[in-house]
Amino acid sequence: MATRIKFAAFVVLLAAVLATTLPETTNAAVHVVGDATGWTVPPSTSTYATWASGKTIKVGDTLVFNFPSGVHDVAKVTKSAYDNCNTTSPISLFTVGPANVTLNSSGEEYFICTFGQHCPLGQKLAINVSAASPPPSPTPAPTPRPTPTPTPTPTPTPKPSPTPAPTPKPSPGPSPSSTPTPTPSSSPSPSSPGPSGQAPSSPTPSGGTPGGPPAPVPAANTPGGTPTAPPPPSSAPTASVVATSLVVAMSIAIGVIVC
Numbered sequence: 001m002a003t004r005i006k007f008a009a010f011v012v013l014l015a016a017v018l019a020t021t022l023p024e025t026t027n028a029a030v031h032v033v034g035d036a037t038g039w040t041v042p043p044s045t046s047t048y049a050t051w052a053s054g055k056t057i058k059v060g061d062t063l064v065f066n067f068p069s070g071v072h073d074v075a076k077v078t079k080s081a082y083d084n085c086n087t088t089s090p091i092s093l094f095t096v097g098p099a100n101v102t103l104n105s106s107g108e109e110y111f112i113c114t115f116g117q118h119c120p121l122g123q124k125l126a127i128n129v130s131a132a133s134p135p136p137s138p139t140p141a142p143t144p145r146p147t148p149t150p151t152p153t154p155t156p157t158p159k160p161s162p163t164p165a166p167t168p169k170p171s172p173g174p175s176p177s178s179t180p181t182p183t184p185s186s187s188p189s190p191s192s193p194g195p196s197g198q199a200p201s202s203p204t205p206s207g208g209t210p211g212g213p214p215a216p217v218p219a220a221n222t223p224g225g226t227p228t229a230p231p232p233p234s235s236a237p238t239a240s241v242v243a244t245s246l247v248v249a250m251s252i253a254i255g256v257i258v259c
Contacts, residue, residue: 027132028060033125038066039074039097039113045122052127059106059132067097072123074099075114082110082126085119106131 033039034051042048057063065074075090093114094101103109106129113123 027058028062029058030062030064031055031057032064032066034066039072040067040123041113041118042122047122048125052125055127056130057103057127058130059103061103061129063101063103063111063127065094065097065099065101065111067099069096072097072113072115072118074101075112076101077110077112079108079110082112082124085112085124087112087114087119090114103129105129 034042034048037047067074074094075087076092077086077090080086081089101111109127109129111125112119
């Protein structure tokens with residue numbers, strides 16, 4: 001970008017230098033005196049005055065005098081020499097045709113032919129040279145606009161999706177343990193009292209002798225000869241079981257006393 005700007009500035013500067021140093025080349029005009037008539041003895045004394053009145057002649061322009069050499073010439077003279085057709089002291093003299101005269105200053109310029117009576121017959125020219133118009137200002141080259149650098153669009157960071165909290169599963173409650181219902185142990189019913197107030201006879205244990213001590217109940221043996229202890233009494237005896245046990249105990253005590 002900086003290189004392009006420098007190059008554009010150089011082109012503008014070069015155009016300005018050329019415009020100021022070469023005004024004659026770019027704006028100068030060439031005027032053929034008398035046009036098709038050329039530089040000769042005119043048919044009227046006002047021929048060249050009429051030609052000059054229709055021309056705009058500026059500094060840097062060139063006048064072309066068309067004439068055959070040896071027949072005519074061109075002498076640049078003062079206003080006094082122009083008015084009197086005095087050919088003795090010209091400012092400059094051109095003897096070879098065609099003659100090209102470049103106008104380097106503004107103001108009145110006067111030209112005559114020095115041959116014979118050519119000047120009194122109208123072969124003379126008076127012109128007004130105007131100052132050169134200033135050269136047109138060079139059009140500045142457009143300054144290239146800097147190309148804007150596109151701003152990168154930030155990529156949005158994806159937000160992490162919230163992880164759902166795990167739903168707690170209900171833990172199964174402890175199943176109520178089944179409490180075995182205690183079964184009341186069977187006890188021998190107490191003997192009914194006999195008539196006439198006799199004490200009830202105690203039950204005779206199996207295998208025993210009537211009237212003698214009860215035979216011992218053999219303990220159940222487990223394989224291997226180890227006696228098995230009787231099952232423990234129920235931890236929660238009911239009232240009927242307790243009453244029954246008391247009756248059995250009393251019956252056994254009475255029986256023992258009687259015997």
